[in-house]
Amino acid sequence: MVAPGSGAFTVEESQVKQAVVLTVSGEVDMLTAPQLEEAIRAALEARPPVLVVDLSKVEFLASAGMSVLVTAQAEAQPHTRLAVVAEGAATSRPIKLMGIDSVVPLYRDLDSALGE
Template sequence: MEEQREAAAGATSAADSTNCEINERWVDRNVVVSVSGVVDMLTAPQLEQAIRAGLAKEPAGLVVDFSAVEFLASAGMGILVAIHDEITSDVKFCVVAEGPATSRPLKLLGIADIIPLYASVDEALAALSA
């Protein structure tokens, strides 16, 4: 019984160590969903929910900002592809990803070929406004 409690406590602390914070802000008619921490199979549903909540407000553009993401798993990348496939042509969509934890996997898997990547939120917003 004691071993089970210790195992459960270990699982809880492991889950707690997977931090992911998501914030939404608006710049003109563009929604910026900023993510920090780890995007994996445990936190990807939070990301999807935040993106869908922003899209429900009918923005002209959507920027997913991964600048502060330390680890991006396939679950998070799958969310981006699903959103890309579902989004209407009325909404421009791009991702901010710079560095080996984010832009590298997006480029290696070919996601950067279908969703534009930018190095900063300012660059992404400028591209959406163009």
């Protein structure tokens, strides 16, 4: 899924064992966050045991994107375990600075997110 006008934002869905993995790339801001939210909601409709939102290819994460993650955590429970992959200044740093890592489980890589 490519957001109109952004060119850089994409969300790709894949299946890894029992988990649905959404690989996000580009910038997640107020213009693209609704597309991320839509992709997460669509994935949650099937009630997978695990939903991983992989932000390792995200170059910028605005507060609108972080809000989507908090909402996703609330909507996923109790049927789906949400895991967010974020490492580096563009993703894990703002998530930790805002305290969102106390609400949304954060992992350094996809293998760690899938392993729990």
